[in-house]
Amino acid sequence: MVSDCHTAPERMVFVPVIYLDITIRMNFFAIILVSLFSVVANAGPAPNQAASRTWITNVTIISPENLDHVGKGSVLIDNGRIVSVERKKEAKKPVGATVVSGNGQFLIPGLIDSHVHLAAVPGMTSDQSQGKPEMVKEYFKQLPRSYLYFGYTTLVDLAVVHREVLENFRQAPLHPDLYDCGASLVFANGYPMSFLPRPTRFIPFPNFIYDPKQAASIPQEYRPEDHTPAADVARVKSSGGVCVKTYFERGFADDKNLPVMGTDVLAEIRKASTEDGLVLMIHANAFEAQTFAVDGNADVIAHGMWHWGDLDRSPELPSEIKELLDRIVEKKIGYQPTIQVLYGELAYFEPEYLKINAIAKITPEELLEWFNSPEGNWFKKELNEDNLSDATFLEMYERGPLRRVRQVVAYLASKDTNFVFGSDTPSSPTYGNLPGLNGYLEMQQLRKAGMSLAQIFRAATINNAREFKMDSQLGSIEPGKIANLVMPKKSPLERVDAYDSITTVWVHGKAASRRSLAVNSNE
Numbered sequence: 001m002v003s004d005c006h007t008a009p010e011r012m013v014f015v016p017v018i019y020l021d022i023t024i025r026m027n028f029f030a031i032i033l034v035s036l037f038s039v040v041a042n043a044g045p046a047p048n049q050a051a052s053r054t055w056i057t058n059v060t061i062i063s064p065e066n067l068d069h070v071g072k073g074s075v076l077i078d079n080g081r082i083v084s085v086e087r088k089k090e091a092k093k094p095v096g097a098t099v100v101s102g103n104g105q106f107l108i109p110g111l112i113d114s115h116v117h118l119a120a121v122p123g124m125t126s127d128q129s130q131g132k133p134e135m136v137k138e139y140f141k142q143l144p145r146s147y148l149y150f151g152y153t154t155l156v157d158l159a160v161v162h163r164e165v166l167e168n169f170r171q172a173p174l175h176p177d178l179y180d181c182g183a184s185l186v187f188a189n190g191y192p193m194s195f196l197p198r199p200t201r202f203i204p205f206p207n208f209i210y211d212p213k214q215a216a217s218i219p220q221e222y223r224p225e226d227h228t229p230a231a232d233v234a235r236v237k238s239s240g241g242v243c244v245k246t247y248f249e250r251g252f253a254d255d256k257n258l259p260v261m262g263t264d265v266l267a268e269i270r271k272a273s274t275e276d277g278l279v280l281m282i283h284a285n286a287f288e289a290q291t292f293a294v295d296g297n298a299d300v301i302a303h304g305m306w307h308w309g310d311l312d313r314s315p316e317l318p319s320e321i322k323e324l325l326d327r328i329v330e331k332k333i334g335y336q337p338t339i340q341v342l343y344g345e346l347a348y349f350e351p352e353y354l355k356i357n358a359i360a361k362i363t364p365e366e367l368l369e370w371f372n373s374p375e376g377n378w379f380k381k382e383l384n385e386d387n388l389s390d391a392t393f394l395e396m397y398e399r400g401p402l403r404r405v406r407q408v409v410a411y412l413a414s415k416d417t418n419f420v421f422g423s424d425t426p427s428s429p430t431y432g433n434l435p436g437l438n439g440y441l442e443m444q445q446l447r448k449a450g451m452s453l454a455q456i457f458r459a460a461t462i463n464n465a466r467e468f469k470m471d472s473q474l475g476s477i478e479p480g481k482i483a484n485l486v487m488p489k490k491s492p493l494e495r496v497d498a499y500d501s502i503t504t505v506w507v508h509g510k511a512a513s514r515r516s517l518a519v520n521s522n523e
């Protein structure tokens, strides 16, 4: 791919989201998921049906609006909602409630991951997954459970390419609540449609933005008036989307000069999104791109800043970048560092990665076997065309994009930044971004980069809920809210691995033990 290892990571780390779109073919998931649907439809009770009254008692309640007053108490769930929260040790058992003792444990709100891509199978190209329908079917069957296994009870899919995948996800017997941004607003011939062959690249992007200057290279069947920012946003709204996703990405490698939208186009997207009450999210991982996002008043910047352009070699965080980050703080723009995008690629160079215990809990056996096979490592060759040693490859990322994104996150963590938690799972066709686990690994990265445990906790609960205007329903443990709850054995305010000590998850009041959410569980 490259010959100059100093610039290699600059190009490679643009890979995210590209392959996502390349690997997806129009009719492939439809075939597999029809059969998956029939399995799920016969599985019994209605999805996420609420259990009867449940009283979780003698538990340490940690809720973001009350972090200064963490203490023991009881929470009563009825009909899928939290009906009362008592912050005292001795409480009287409500009539007719099933009692769950949380003795020695903690109760936190269900976690929210506002950056996922459900339709993409980690580690696979479309050809590979087409040849392995059984393996892929098992993957999708486990998918909602893997997110719950790590406590994620609410997800936002940023770029819908196969609505059937989302519909089937919502039909699973137990699944996280799922919201989406509809089909994303891609600038004509820009990222990421640029990675598809010209004649057909517009097909998977029904909400692309028409660019009159490129009329000659846009197929004639598309009428400009159907692809204005306003028309695109209206389609997102009518499809039930809660957010709009767009991009500012000049590209890399052979495609370094991709067309990008101007400020006028972003202003139109901004206006239409505001009118329709949709959250505006922008893919931006470079200094220039995040400047564009801030100037255009985006609500959420969907990546960390690992490209600093001409300032890439600066060992310290440059003052120009600090000034931009100050504006991000001041405008309360939602910020998703997504450091796991980089580690998703590095996973192929970390011999211990596939040995992480949780991987066998959330990955169907056959798929995991395949990840471990030579064929399953195809992406490593793609990433490392120069055949660098694993150590050299890791080092290159460490001193380049990882160093830069950590410096940015550390600076933002020292301020009152509106971090919103998003894992970008999977960000490329990598087995390094597995559902649920990837969010947990992202939290570890955020901690390592300097975010406090309280910042991480708020980012994954109330900040996300507020950003997506769901805070009347989600994000804290308060009466009236949906009973999406997680019970870990350790406190997430004391250690980040608390998020891997979960024993029970409630979705709309329905309980599931963590064990029962693992692959091959008989519970």
Ligand SMILES: [Zn+2]
Binding pocket: 017, 115, 116, 117, 158, 424, 425, 427
């Ligand atoms: Zn993404």
